[in-house]
Amino acid sequence: MSRLLRVELRRLWARQVTRWACVGVLVLVALSTLAAFGTARPPSDQDVQAAQDAYASELELWEDEGDQWLAECEEGAEAEGASPEEWGCDDMAPRLENYLPPTQTFVPDADQLAMMYGDPEVNAGDDATADAVAEIQGSVWNGWGGLGTLDDVSTLLVLVALVVGVSFVTAEVNSGSMGMWLTFEPRRQRVYWSKAVAAAVGTVPLVLVGFALLVGATYATYASFGTLGDVTGAVWGEVAAFTGRLVVAGSVLAAVGVALGVLLKHAAAAVGVVGVVAWGSLAFGYGLGEAQRWLPTTALTAWLQGGAVFTVEDCAPTADGVFECVPVEHVVTTAQGGLTVLALAVVLTLLAVLVFRRRDVS
Amino acid sequence: MTELDGGDLAIETRGLRKTYRSVRGRSVGVEGLDLRVPVGGVHGFLGPNGSGKTTTIRMLLGLVRPDRGSARIFGHEVPKRLPEVVGRVGAIVESPKFFPAFSARRNLRLLADAIGAPAGRVDAVIDQVGLTGRAKDRYRTYSLGMKQRLAIAATLLKDPDLLIFDEPTNGLDPAGIREIRQTMRGLADQGKTVLVSSHLLAEVEQIADTVSIVARGRLVAAGRVADLIGGGSATRSVRLRVAPQDLTIATSVLETSGLLVRREHDAIVVDGAADAAQVNRALGERGVWVSELAPLQADLESVFLGLTAHETPGGHTHKGDRTRRGGPPPEPAHAATHGPATGADA
Numbered sequence: 145m146s147r148l149l150r151v152e153l154r155r156l157w158a159r160q161v162t163r164w165a166c167v168g169v170l171v172l173v174a175l176s177t178l179a180a181f182g183t184a185r186p187p188s189d190q191d192v193q194a195a196q197d198a199y200a201s202e203l204e205l206w207e208d209e210g211d212q213w214l215a216e217c218e219e220g221a222e223a224e225g226a227s228p229e230e231w232g233c234d235d236m237a238p239r240l241e242n243y244l245p246p247t248q249t250f251v252p253d254a255d256q257l258a259m260m261y262g263d264p265e266v267n268a269g270d271d272a273t274a275d276a277v278a279e280i281q282g283s284v285w286n287g288w289g290g291l292g293t294l295d296d297v298s299t300l301l302v303l304v305a306l307v308v309g310v311s312f313v314t315a316e317v318n319s320g321s322m323g324m325w326l327t328f329e330p331r332r333q334r335v336y337w338s339k340a341v342a343a344a345v346g347t348v349p350l351v352l353v354g355f356a357l358l359v360g361a362t363y364a365t366y367a368s369f370g371t372l373g374d375v376t377g378a379v380w381g382e383v384a385a386f387t388g389r390l391v392v393a394g395s396v397l398a399a400v401g402v403a404l405g406v407l408l409k410h411a412a413a414a415v416g417v418v419g420v421v422a423w424g425s426l427a428f429g430y431g432l433g434e435a436q437r438w439l440p441t442t443a444l445t446a447w448l449q450g451g452a453v454f455t456v457e458d459c460a461p462t463a464d465g466v467f468e469c470v471p472v473e474h475v476v477t478t479a480q481g482g483l484t485v486l487a488l489a490v491v492l493t494l495l496a497v498l499v500f501r502r503r504d505v506s
Numbered sequence: 507m508t509e510l511d512g513g514d515l516a517i518e519t520r521g522l523r524k525t526y527r528s529v530r531g532r533s534v535g536v537e538g539l540d541l542r543v544p545v546g547g548v549h550g551f552l553g554p555n556g557s558g559k560t561t562t563i564r565m566l567l568g569l570v571r572p573d574r575g576s577a578r579i580f581g582h583e584v585p586k587r588l589p590e591v592v593g594r595v596g597a598i599v600e601s602p603k604f605f606p607a608f609s610a611r612r613n614l615r616l617l618a619d620a621i622g623a624p625a626g627r628v629d630a631v632i633d634q635v636g637l638t639g640r641a642k643d644r645y646r647t648y649s650l651g652m653k654q655r656l657a658i659a660a661t662l663l664k665d666p667d668l669l670i671f672d673e674p675t676n677g678l679d680p681a682g683i684r685e686i687r688q689t690m691r692g693l694a695d696q697g698k699t700v701l702v703s704s705h706l707l708a709e710v711e712q713i714a715d716t717v718s719i720v721a722r723g724r725l726v727a728a729g730r731v732a733d734l735i736g737g738g739s740a741t742r743s744v745r746l747r748v749a750p751q752d753l754t755i756a757t758s759v760l761e762t763s764g765l766l767v768r769r770e771h772d773a774i775v776v777d778g779a780a781d782a783a784q785v786n787r788a789l790g791e792r793g794v795w796v797s798e799l800a801p802l803q804a805d806l807e808s809v810f811l812g813l814t815a816h817e818t819p820g821g822h823t824h825k826g827d828r829t830r831r832g833g834p835p836p837e838p839a840h841a842a843t844h845g846p847a848t849g850a851d852a
Contacts, residue, residue, distance in 0.1 A: 320603030330568040330588045505569040
């Protein structure tokens, strides 16, 4: 088995597809770095001046009209039976920070994240869920710049690993060299595992180096503009943990790619199935309600980002007989997401092993 | 029973059956095939297209699962115990299939490493098939002949005792065919067993020691080539020429001697003679002198066509309208023939 594995690893890295995948990862890093240049640059003096001018103008207006606006707000709140704070009447005065262009940092700023997400709606009395949602949305992997953009880019890395895994076996099936291979090693189960493990192990450098380059290039870009933000040991710890989860996800998806390749025999079909599942999950997942937690996309996001939040419409008749729907956030934890992805990979792999053992090879 | 029953067998199948499912129902690939390939020498595996040759080879190599029956290679049941014997078997199934983007050397090195062959073995077999100068070139740039030679090199990596070549000369030019033929004969002369399936009967006839002929998945004949083409027959056909004015008397003399005589233009063909001397003696005793006397020997192709012509749709063989050479197929007295309706012998 180890001999076969070594041979398969050598073959994997000698393949043109693997080399093109490396080129693709480098292009991804280059594009990501280019995007980082756009977001890492702090606002120029002209931008700040323009913001200050706008703020001064608004402040002048507020001083003239503010009392009237405030009174109208409080009246409105009272008419609806709400407190002025609930209507935001206490936060109507213009503030300079709201006019200044945001400065993106390598480590997303907590205040900016709060602006992005606001306070999540949660099931009444479910403080644990509320805390989990807050923790996920407040993580460094959420934000408009820096690390907050890398989670999405790194998802592409694991998809590259999947494509490498698919191509690894479909090329053999389509060229007919699988038959030649089996005349040298007829123990099909060994052959399958050597390919699956080779894909899982062989794509680790691709994902690992790719993500290291992404983080390194992004860090360097933000550092060059002096907009790193609050880079602490805890942040690097989270980056390390994310890297570990990413590498595991890449390996598992490469093995899933091998399984899909064996089952469907054609790379286009296998990649197409993955594409349709991903697109369908994103486009129609909301309609699945609670079942969203079992979607591969939700599970993968949860595993990679340390948890995922999805929304379900909670509809019920109110006291005055109106049917009202309230969006309620739910959480998929890292462990739940990881287990779902793993279970999917195990099922596909076992199915592929079964098929590979029994299938006639041309 | 056939003469191939005696001695050790490299390959033996019993009642091998394989069917394929399709939208149009089930089609039979191999039906109750009993194949026996003796150890040593070249064994030709003949049959029209779709007669089950490649399917049989695939079943022997574990690439296809038989529905029924058993197969053994060097006494090991396959595919169950194929791993124990696969190191002694080198095979090319249909056209050579390697990784197109890899060089010949890289392709062979991967295979060699998979079986733990020594590093020097790759260059040795590449040299053996004359590809040293192109070893670093990508496989996809190879001509068909070079691909075949590389495939042979791959089979030699294991230094196998049994080599299985499925249509090894397909698409090759005459020089390539001759080269492959010499290679196969050379391997057999080294003591290896070579099983070769081919349409080119003349090629097989030149190198094969024994043959099996299949049609519609069944064995229809098996034996030594010499036996099948009439070399061991008790009677012979002879063509002779005499002076034109002696044609009538010669015919009469031979018929009087109890021989079957027919005219072919200005020649006389005699069937059922013990040997050519019997014919010559009979005519000489009556003062008729023969100007040309040639024993007629059927070739393997005529045997093959005779056995398989009615096995293909419309009664045609894959050879279409090819003219039979020689006379009618002789009785294969020392070879086993099997009626297709009754299947292989038990």
